């Protein structure tokens with residue numbers, strides 16, 4: 231029996247900074263005993279709930295089903311314990327697999343090496359029992375095994391998402407510094423926008439914020455393009471319950487009122503990328519994207535403005551970025567009365583350059599970069 235079958239607990243990976251909104255989202259999706267931990271969130275759910283979280287969570291990066299946990303003070307202990315796991319209940323000779331590892335503060339120090347030992351343990355167990363072993367496919371395996379070792383304690387899990395959920399599949403074109411989809415979804419969620427007034431991104435780049443806002447409003451499941459999930463290989467997988475979850479989501483969809491979501495960018499290639507990406511999502515014809523410098527826009531009154539202006543992290547760009555943030559602050563003040571802006575920026579200095587006092591700041595991480603999402607109310 232696997233560990234998750236005994237205690238019904240799963241573990242959701244979430245990006246740093248997204249723990250609180252992701253916890254709230256998991257609770258909305260019906261999860262129980264939701265507890266924030268190091269680099270993720272523990273929760274309990276039934277089988278249909280696990281499918282619902284994978285299909286419908288906008289902020290979670292992946293959901294792991296723990297298979298076994300054990301002390302591992304040495305490479306041999308890791309190999310022996312991994313070999314004792316009943317892998318044949320999950321894998322078969324027809325399914326490819328791969329092992330990904332993350333090791334911290336332990337006697338075993340190399341993640342790749344640890345992954346290799348678990349892979350060997352699986353292969354040897356199969357060879358003993360069937361004379362052959364399943365193939366490894368590190369690019370696109372049918373079964374993703376995740377190994378985590380912290381303080382000499384190992385947990386091997388099945389990735390029930392089959393790869394990171396931030397890969398929604400609509401982003402065919404990218405431009406410099408696109409936001410990860412889960413982070414863009416978090417910006418929209420943190421803005422509290424529910425469709426009561428327009429949502430505008432005047433520096434939309436490849437359109438990630440627009441796409442996530444659209445899917446939230448229209449209730450399109452973020453994983454609607456995903457072809458397979460890891461939970462489909464779990465023993466006792468309930469195909470009917472999964473079908474029912476998809477039916478529920480399909481029934482809940484709604485159309486976008488004209489003009490409710492729009493974006494612009496001064497860069498021609500960004501505008502083309504945003505349009506192409508949005509076309510990947512059904513029903514987005516109503517999302518207008520135009521090529522425009524925000525300084526030439528007549529104004530954005532009475533709206534929710536969500537954007538991440540360029541960071542200017544490279545040498546020589548810092549001064550330009552300060553000027554741009556200053557001009558954006560002026561634009562908000564002079565031409566956006568009654569709007570609330572949510573601006574993601576990565577330094578104190580740029581936050582100050584906006585020249586408007588935020589009523590709230592959220593600490594978020596864009597990859598390794600610590601950022602602030604500033605909430606600015608314009609009167």
Ligand SMILES: C[S@@+](CC[C@H](N)C(=O)[O-])C[C@H]1O[C@@H](n2cnc3c(N)ncnc32)[C@H](O)[C@@H]1O
Nearest residue numbers: 408409433434435436438495496497523524540
């Ligand atoms: C960090 S990127 C935004 C990335 C976007 N959120 C995404 O996920 O692809 C910043 C964008 O601001 C745009 N930009 C810079 N200055 C601008 C201006 N004055 N007016 C409009 N857009 C501008 C850039 O062309 C760039 O696409």
